[in-house]
Amino acid sequence: MMNNVHISPLDNEVFLKLIQSYEPDQIIAIVDENTVGFLDYIHLITDINIDAIQLPSGEQHKNIQSLAGIWSDLTQHNFRRNGLIINLGGGVITDLGGFAAATYKRGVDFINIPTTLLSMVDAAIGGKTGIDFLDFKNQIGVIKDAEAVFCDVAYFDSLPTEELLSGFAEVIKHGLIADEKYWRYCIGTPYAELKWSKVVKGSIDIKGGIVSRDPEEKGERKLLNFGHTIGHAIESLRLEQKPILHGFGVAAGMIMEAHISMQKGLLAEEAFKKIEEKISALFPKVSILKTEIPALLDIMKNDKKNTSQEINFTLLEEIGKGVFNQTASKVEISKSLEYYIG
Ligand SMILES: NC(=O)c1ccc[n+]([C@@H]2O[C@H](COP(=O)([O-])OP(=O)(O)OC[C@H]3O[C@@H](n4cnc5c(N)ncnc54)[C@H](O)[C@@H]3O)[C@@H](O)[C@H]2O)c1
Numbered sequence: 001m002m003n004n005v006h007i008s009p010l011d012n013e014v015f016l017k018l019i020q021s022y023e024p025d026q027i028i029a030i031v032d033e034n035t036v037g038f039l040d041y042i043h044l045i046t047d048i049n050i051d052a053i054q055l056p057s058g059e060q061h062k063n064i065q066s067l068a069g070i071w072s073d074l075t076q077h078n079f080r081r082n083g084l085i086i087n088l089g090g091g092v093i094t095d096l097g098g099f100a101a102a103t104y105k106r107g108v109d110f111i112n113i114p115t116t117l118l119s120m121v122d123a124a125i126g127g128k129t130g131i132d133f134l135d136f137k138n139q140i141g142v143i144k145d146a147e148a149v150f151c152d153v154a155y156f157d158s159l160p161t162e163e164l165l166s167g168f169a170e171v172i173k174h175g176l177i178a179d180e181k182y183w184r185y186c187i188g189t190p191y192a193e194l195k196w197s198k199v200v201k202g203s204i205d206i207k208g209g210i211v212s213r214d215p216e217e218k219g220e221r222k223l224l225n226f227g228h229t230i231g232h233a234i235e236s237l238r239l240e241q242k243p244i245l246h247g248f249g250v251a252a253g254m255i256m257e258a259h260i261s262m263q264k265g266l267l268a269e270e271a272f273k274k275i276e277e278k279i280s281a282l283f284p285k286v287s288i289l290k291t292e293i294p295a296l297l298d299i300m301k302n303d304k305k306n307t308s309q310e311i312n313f314t315l316l317e318e319i320g321k322g323v324f325n326q327t328a329s330k331v332e333i334s335k336s337l338e339y340y341i342g
């Protein structure tokens with residue numbers, strides 16, 4: 001487990017001690033309209049009345065205007081260098097609030113209280129913060145770790161089911177790239193019977209281990225991109241007309257990137273079939289047209305991480321063993337897309 005991450009309800013000693021070590025009027029929470037209500041619980045267990053900066057929810061607000069709004073509110077509030085920012089929300093809030101904290105007065109302390117599955121197992125841990133800029137996701141940002149991250153799966157009670165499922169794609173990814181036993185628990189247990197605290201812990205252990213060994217993504221951290229090369233391309237393509245949830249794109253991307261792994265002789269056919277079967281049983285099929293393949297290839301090609309004619313991928317050698325710095329040709333990618341389209 002990453003040593004700054006705690007999986008438990010908030011009324012634990014670490015949280016209470018931490019909160020009490022800051023001046024009460026120098027603690028500010030950043031929330032959106034769906035998470036502002038969770039502040040009541042903090043007020044209940046701490047007696048400290050924490051002021052909040054509330055943003056409208058949604059990825060379209062993870063931008064420079066919201067960031068400037070936060071800087072401005074902090075300034076008007078006379079928020080000082082020794083204060084604490086509490087990011088209470090999903091990945092949009094932890095990315096934006098983390099970046100605001102990392103930049104305000106050259107950096108103030110912040111903690112993350114992620115309230116979605118995706119943010120607990122991914123966005124809120126590992127220190128990446130940032131905003132979208134022009135048409136590019138996460139174009140501007142810095143790496144700065146939270147003082148602490150508190151994960152309480154009780155927040156899932158109010159989370160829309162498709163948001164929970166979207167986060168589950170990252171969970172499956174963690175199993176596929178690094179831990180066969182964890183994958184078997186996650187796909188072998190009926191979804192409704194999963195023990196979410198166990199799921200969150202397993203994923204954080206995997207991502208945390210990878211990130212601690214390679215914080216700057218020079219090597220191993222690239223494993224976490226599995227499913228994302230094709231997944232992102234589909235997400236981008238659908239952005240204008242009919243946006244899809246990130247995890248749904250990643251789920252489709254994992255099937256296709258597992259298919260590429262099989263084409264390259266890295267992954268056994270039996271393992272591929274199993275991955276396809278399990279992911280298709282959980283996730284809705286993303287509709288893609290054959291005629292959209294060239295556009296998808298173009299999006300992947302334009303990704304700045306690619307240099308040659310080949311496109312970079314993280315692939316699988318086995319269930320539980322990813323391999324980074326791989327490439328695939330347009331022909332291989334097209335074949336996987338055609339296979340998925342059926
Ligand atoms: N920094 C990283 O390493 C990293 C990694 C992965 C994703 N991300 C970022 O995370 C963001 C996606 O995060 P997300 O999926 O959490 O999206 P999100 O923050 O938009 O949350 C999804 C929706 O659920 C609502 N919500 C949040 N918690 C709730 C709860 N407990 N009950 C009811 N509603 C709730 C939110 O208001 C929002 O409408 C993206 O911007 C992505 O780029 C960052």
Ligand SMILES: [Zn+2]
Pocket residue numbers: 122170228246250
């Ligand atoms: Zn992702």
